[in-house]
Amino acid sequence: MSQHDNDTEPTADHANGHEDELVAALVRVEDPVAALAAAGLDGCADCQRLVEELGLVTERMVQAGRDERASMAMARDPVTETTEALAIAAARGAAGLAERELPPARRGVVLGWVAAAALLILLVTLGAQRLWPGGDAVETPDRPRMMSGGTTLRAIEPRGAVADFRTFRWEGKLSAGGSYQLRIYDRDDPTQEPFEETGLETPQWTPTADERRALPRRILWEVLRVNAGGEPRGSVRQQASRS
C-alpha cells in the first residue's frame, strides 16, 4: 500500500474531529448539505462550506460519468466502410509492428544496425519530402512506417493531382513467399466496396484501360504487405485525384 492509500491520515484541518460525519454526508451525493444537518453539524460553518464545495465537485463527476455513458452508447452506431477498413488496416499494421519486436537478447546485438538504418531512412525520407512537394500523404509522424523485416513501405504514385491513374507504384521488400494487396477506396463515396487486387509480387500494379475508367476520381489507395501465411506485415496509404 502506498502512503497515499493510508486511510487513517488526517485530511483537512477544519474537518478534524468531524471526519466521520463529513464522509457520511459526502457519500450521500444526492444531498450532502442535508446529510450534514442531519448529523448535527449545522453550527460548523467550515464543515458546511467544505461540503458545499465538495458537492460541486461531485456534481462534476456525476456529469462526466453521464457524458461518458451517453457517448459510449452513441458509439454503437456503425461508421463508413472506408473508416472501418482504415481502422482495421491500422490495427493490423500496429500488431505487425508489435510482432517485429525482438527478444531482449537479440535487441542488443542489432540495436546499432537498426539505429543506423533508421537514421539513414529518416534522412532519405526528409530529403525526398523536400524535393517532392505536393501529394496529400495520409500518414503522420506518429504513425510508424517501419514494418516487419526492417524495410520501409512507401507509396510512390499516384499522389496528389494527376492526369490519370496509369500505374500504382510503391517501394518495399517482401519476405519469402509474401505478397502485396492493393485496395483503392472512393473518397467521395465511402459506402462503395474498395477495388482490391491481391497476390501482387512486385511493388506496382498497372490497371487496364477499362479498370482505369472504372476507378473513382478521388481515391485513397492502400498497400498491405502480407507474409507467406497471409498475415499483414505493414501498410501504407496515399491519396490522389484525377484531374
Added chain:
Amino acid sequence: MASDASAPKRSTARRAADVDLVRRALAREHAAVDRLVERLRCVPRMLTAKNAQLGGPLRDHELQDLVQDAIYAVWRKLPEFEGRSALETWLYRFCFLELMRRLREERRLPSPLTDVFGDAELQVAAPSAVTTAADTELVYHAIAQLPDGEAAVVRLKHFDELTFAEIGDQLELSPNTAKTRYYRAILKLRTLVGAPMIRELGEGAR
C-alpha cells in the same frame, strides 16, 4: 431499484479476461491479436460519434487520419491496460482525450467561454456540448492525478455507478474504507477540478 448482486463479479471477471486478452495479444499470440483487432473496431465508432456530438469539427478525411493515429497510439499504450475498467471504456477515455488533443492542436475546439461563432468556416458544436466535453476532459485529467486506489473508487462510483458495497467488493475493501477513500479523493479533486472551475467562472463573468 433491485440490483443484480452478481453484476460486479461478472464485471470483474470480464475485466480479467480483457487483461488476459491484451497480455496474450502483446505476446504475439495470433488468435489473441485477431480478437483484439476485432475489439478495436469500436475506436472509429467512438471517435466518429464524439466528433459528431461536438458538431463535426473534423472532416471525414481528418477523422480517418485520427482514427489510424489513435489505433497506433492505443497499441503503444496497451501495456498500461490494467483492467481497472472494461477494455472498451478504457479505449473510449483514451480516444476521447486523443480527439480533444487533436482539436486543440488544430484549433478546432472553441473555448466554451469565448466566441464559438468566431470562424464561419468551421462547423462548431453547440456551446453546451463543447462545455461538457471540456469538463469531462478536465475531470479525466484530474482523476489521473489521484493515487490509483482513490482514482479507482471515484471511477467506480461515478462512471460505473456502483454502490460503496459493490466498490468494496470489487477492490477487496470494506465499504467504509471505500467511503473514506472516496472522501479523500473528492477533497483532492476540489483543488484539481474546483480551482479551474472557479477560474473559468470568474473569466466568464468578466
